[in-house]
Amino acid sequence: MGTSNSSADLWPQDAAPRHWVAALFEKMARMWGNTFLDKWRDTDLEGVMVEWGKGLRKLSTSELKAGVDALLTLKFPPNLPEFYALCKARRLVEAATETVKLNDQTRADPERVEQCLAGMRRVSAAFTQAKEPTAEWAFRLLIRGGTPSGALLSASVVKCAYDAICSSAGRRAVENASGEDRETFSDLYRSCVEGARNAGQRLWETP
Structure with missing residues (x-):
């Protein structure tokens, strides 16, 4: 070679x-x-x-390095799409575990805060109405690596998705996936769980 x-x-x-x-x-x-x-x-x-x-x-240098480091979590050698997704996802996982310093002390606009809270309540209501919690959204979010509009994910959003994947809901999403999704979800689940364990984080289990 x-x-x-x-x-x-x-x-x-x-x-x-x-x-x-x-x-x-x-x-x-x-x-x-x-x-x-x-x-x-x-x-x-x-x-x-x-x-x-x-x-x-x-890929950025940090994404590529994260993917190469994560190769040890795979049982089989990846193809290009699998390795690309691994690099993106593992770098997002690393970013979520890094310490984030908030320097902006600007007071939030009350009207904007209420709009955000209303949105959170709508999302929460959707989850409470579901028969079984699912983490499929978290897998697709990290694999995509950004919002539908192409904007970068915030550290808090990445951390939320990361925690969802590491939960039993994440494990069920892998079990319920089919075709290529099952293999991609499985690789990402193992990578996230391995990263959480290496960071000494608790793995949350949902009912």
């Missing part, structure tokens, strides 16, 4: 450096051996690496 002059010359400019991708593939090959190598045995490996390079280019 080393870099040759010809492959380096053909490497696309809109991709992460080839040596990054090669180092990642070599790491996964050392971790999973033939299980990883067989994944690409009948495939154009250089083409696969190009696609990974384009995907990794969309």
